[in-house]
Amino acid sequence: MAYGVTLQGFKKKRLIDIKAEIEASLKASLSENINLIPQSVLGQIVGIVAERESIEWEVMEQVYLSFYPQSAAGISLDNLVALNGIQRLKAKQSHGYVQLVGIDGTVVTAGSIINTSDTNESFTIDYDTTIAGVTNTAVTSVKYGEISGLAGTLTNIQTPINGWDSVSNASDVLLGQVLETDSQLRIRRDRIIGRNAQNIKDSLIAQLLLLNGVINVAVIDNKTDVTDSNNVPPHKFLTVVEGGTDSEIGQVIWNNTPQGISSFGAVSVSVLDASNNLQNVFFSRPSLVPIYFIITITTDSSYLVGSDVQIKQDIVSYGNGNFKLGDDVITSKFYTPINQTNGIISIDIKIGKTSSPTSSANIPISSLEVSQYIDANVSVIVQ
Numbered sequence: 001m002a003y004g005v006t007l008q009g010f011k012k013k014r015l016i017d018i019k020a021e022i023e024a025s026l027k028a029s030l031s032e033n034i035n036l037i038p039q040s041v042l043g044q045i046v047g048i049v050a051e052r053e054s055i056e057w058e059v060m061e062q063v064y065l066s067f068y069p070q071s072a073a074g075i076s077l078d079n080l081v082a083l084n085g086i087q088r089l090k091a092k093q094s095h096g097y098v099q100l101v102g103i104d105g106t107v108v109t110a111g112s113i114i115n116t117s118d119t120n121e122s123f124t125i126d127y128d129t130t131i132a133g134v135t136n137t138a139v140t141s142v143k144y145g146e147i148s149g150l151a152g153t154l155t156n157i158q159t160p161i162n163g164w165d166s167v168s169n170a171s172d173v174l175l176g177q178v179l180e181t182d183s184q185l186r187i188r189r190d191r192i193i194g195r196n197a198q199n200i201k202d203s204l205i206a207q208l209l210l211l212n213g214v215i216n217v218a219v220i221d222n223k224t225d226v227t228d229s230n231n232v233p234p235h236k237f238l239t240v241v242e243g244g245t246d247s248e249i250g251q252v253i254w255n256n257t258p259q260g261i262s263s264f265g266a267v268s269v270s271v272l273d274a275s276n277n278l279q280n281v282f283f284s285r286p287s288l289v290p291i292y293f294i295i296t297i298t299t300d301s302s303y304l305v306g307s308d309v310q311i312k313q314d315i316v317s318y319g320n321g322n323f324k325l326g327d328d329v330i331t332s333k334f335y336t337p338i339n340q341t342n343g344i345i346s347i348d349i350k351i352g353k354t355s356s357p358t359s360s361a362n363i364p365i366s367s368l369e370v371s372q373y374i375d376a377n378v379s380v381i382v383q
Helices: 015-029 041-065 074-082 182-196 200-209 246-255 307-322 331-338
Strands: 004-006 009-011 093-102 113-116 122-125 135-144 154-157 164-168 216-222 236-242 262-264 267-272 278-283 287-290 292-299 344-352 369-372 378-382
Touching: 009 041, 015 041, 074 182, 093 122, 182 200, 182 307, 200 216, 200 236, 200 246, 236 246, 236 278, 246 267, 246 278, 292 307, 292 331, 307 331, 307 378, 331 344
Parallel strands: 236 262, 262 278, 287 369, 292 378
Antiparallel strands: 004 009, 093 135, 093 164, 113 122, 113 154, 122 135, 154 164, 216 236, 267 278, 292 344
């Protein structure tokens, strides 16, 4: 049998095959009657040498697989997707704005800490800010990822400053993101490599996904003479984009707008065409649908106290990584991340669009929506 790189791919030599080859060579060189039972001296030597060679074959297989996006992982995958001009999305902190109230002239220094009243997440003041009436300033979460800061919850001052009386946020903070996983990067690469496709719709999606900060894209085109079920007028196309900046998105949409059909959406952007004339481009942002969980698990003695925190993180990572624009939320799929934790005997999942869900039914998501997952919306009950 051929081993190594073959026409059918890489064929790894197994430990049992390596051991059999070494034993056959020893018998051919010494005697058919030599003692090769595992407890003998020669048997022990054969076992040690065979194991080391088996490890080398495993390394060679890993090197071979690292040349293919669907099997490469970690830095090898980063290097591969770089050939397509793609980089792994880095983890980002959440950020937003708060209003400071206190004695005029008080300086709230950069790095001062504020906690949320509901989840006790920490945010820091971005720069030195002098209070003058009700004063706006920027804040950033201490941790990376989708750190929640709902409107009216950034109220707990953790760094006391004489003359600084209170703080609050009028709107939700802009959520950050966790480091893009290998599976998420592979999916995004598959979509992006269509940027040179002949089909303008595929090319538009791929080019938008290359923009910094863009996470999700959907394009709905209506070639008919009537308004469709998504309220897209006749002979227009709707582009729904999560993340990225309006100006960059508008330019890419204009560059991929076909003749005889125009863009449609709630966001309007003015871009320059090749003749330096301003053109209006339209697209929409998706509506975020927060998903709430109550997960009840029964456990055995191998379950580690505190694993509920990891379960929450696994749920959030799985949800944000696997459910894109317009994807219905399938309850049964969330058994997969939960079962990564040892010691779980049974799982009951309740899921919904509002807190304290009571149903296990799947949640339909429209073409203009994307489901949203954050730690604060996941409750784990251990029995």
